[in-house]
Amino acid sequence: MATQRKAVALISGGLDSLLAARVVKDQGVHVEGINFYTGFCVEGHTHAIRKKDKNKQKRNNALWSAERLGIKLHIIDIVEEYKDVVYNPRHGYGANLNPCLDCKIFMVSKAREWAARRDFDFIITGEVIGQRPMSQRKDTMPVVSRESGADDRLLRPLCARNLPETLPEREGWVDRKRLFGFSGRTRKPQMALARELGFEDYAQPAGGCCFLTDKEYSVKLQDLWSSRGEKRYELDDIMLLKVGRHLRPRPNFKIIIAREEGEGKFLQGYRKQYISLKTVSHGGPLALIDGEVDAADIELAARLVARYSQGRDAEQVELEVSGHSADPSSLTVKPMPAREVDPEWHL
Numbered sequence: 001m002a003t004q005r006k007a008v009a010l011i012s013g014g015l016d017s018l019l020a021a022r023v024v025k026d027q028g029v030h031v032e033g034i035n036f037y038t039g040f041c042v043e044g045h046t047h048a049i050r051k052k053d054k055n056k057q058k059r060n061n062a063l064w065s066a067e068r069l070g071i072k073l074h075i076i077d078i079v080e081e082y083k084d085v086v087y088n089p090r091h092g093y094g095a096n097l098n099p100c101l102d103c104k105i106f107m108v109s110k111a112r113e114w115a116a117r118r119d120f121d122f123i124i125t126g127e128v129i130g131q132r133p134m135s136q137r138k139d140t141m142p143v144v145s146r147e148s149g150a151d152d153r154l155l156r157p158l159c160a161r162n163l164p165e166t167l168p169e170r171e172g173w174v175d176r177k178r179l180f181g182f183s184g185r186t187r188k189p190q191m192a193l194a195r196e197l198g199f200e201d202y203a204q205p206a207g208g209c210c211f212l213t214d215k216e217y218s219v220k221l222q223d224l225w226s227s228r229g230e231k232r233y234e235l236d237d238i239m240l241l242k243v244g245r246h247l248r249p250r251p252n253f254k255i256i257i258a259r260e261e262g263e264g265k266f267l268q269g270y271r272k273q274y275i276s277l278k279t280v281s282h283g284g285p286l287a288l289i290d291g292e293v294d295a296a297d298i299e300l301a302a303r304l305v306a307r308y309s310q311g312r313d314a315e316q317v318e319l320e321v322s323g324h325s326a327d328p329s330s331l332t333v334k335p336m337p338a339r340e341v342d343p344e345w346h347l
């Protein structure tokens with residue numbers, strides 16, 4: 001009796017990785033999934049916090065994909081290890097602060113190590129030639145295989161027929177004729193395959209899953225590094241960059257102002273770590289101050305918070321200031337007129 005081969009699939013939660021794992025599983029290979037948590041994932045944070053996303057399903061798409069596939073999923077925290085990829089990408093950044101090629105190399109390398117420890121035979125990814133401008137080009141596909149150490153044990157089922165044969169194909173573990181030759185940015189072939197395989201509900205095919213590809217987020221992260229004089233972040237830092245209105249009115253501090261109730265509740269969890277401001281005379285947002293500040297800075301921040309409150313047109317707004325002294329204190333200010341809010345302050 002032939003030995004059943006085993007493969008580990010990188011499961012992002014998107015359509016491509018779902019299809020790639022299914023195509024190989026349908027050939028009798030034992031497939032398990034692996035999902036790496038970097039802290040920069042889009043889903044599961046803002047979707048659960050913001051009211052505008054209330055109609056979106058609150059699910060972990062990687063777990064959901066694994067359930068649909070009927071496979072075991074291993075979620076691995078790589079927050080600390082991943083920092084060096086973000087700080088020092090050998091192949092550089094993409095359009096924003098996305099180290100896409102280095103990221104793919106790193107994750108495939110980690111999957112290779114995981115597979116070797118568990119006697120798995122090869123690795124599956126949902127990559128498609130030409131789909132991503134940095135990491136999924138014809139010339140970068142071999143770079144990922146080589147620098148990750150996976151070499152020809154890395155199988156890309158959705159575009160395999162456009163690439164040289166891999167070990168699983170040569171050894172007959174999978175049938176190359178039952179793999180695909182997709183290419184380019186269009187998702188129509190994948191969507192057609194999804195229908196054929198019975199997948200009607202899946203994560204948005206063209207949706208990115210990493211905040212580092214987002215321009216606005218990258219500006220905030222670059223500002224964080226600039227304010228600290230070095231490339232450094234902790235998990236709380238990158239979580240806070242996902243939430244609220246960020247303004248830097250002076251070089252020494254910035255303000256994070258909740259835009260709605262869900263964000264205010266989220267920021268509540270950080271009140272012991274930062275100076276916080278909350279309007280009490282009028283309805284308004286909770287805000288945090290990040291940086292070293294004096295009384296004049298706090299007054300400026302309070303005027304800005306008042307400007308985004310229901311008292312924006314009032315003569316005076318009273319706020320509670322916490323975290324600056326042993327006990328909360330009260331501060332009354334005149335809200336800053338919109339014309340005085342410098343657009344350059346907005347991150």
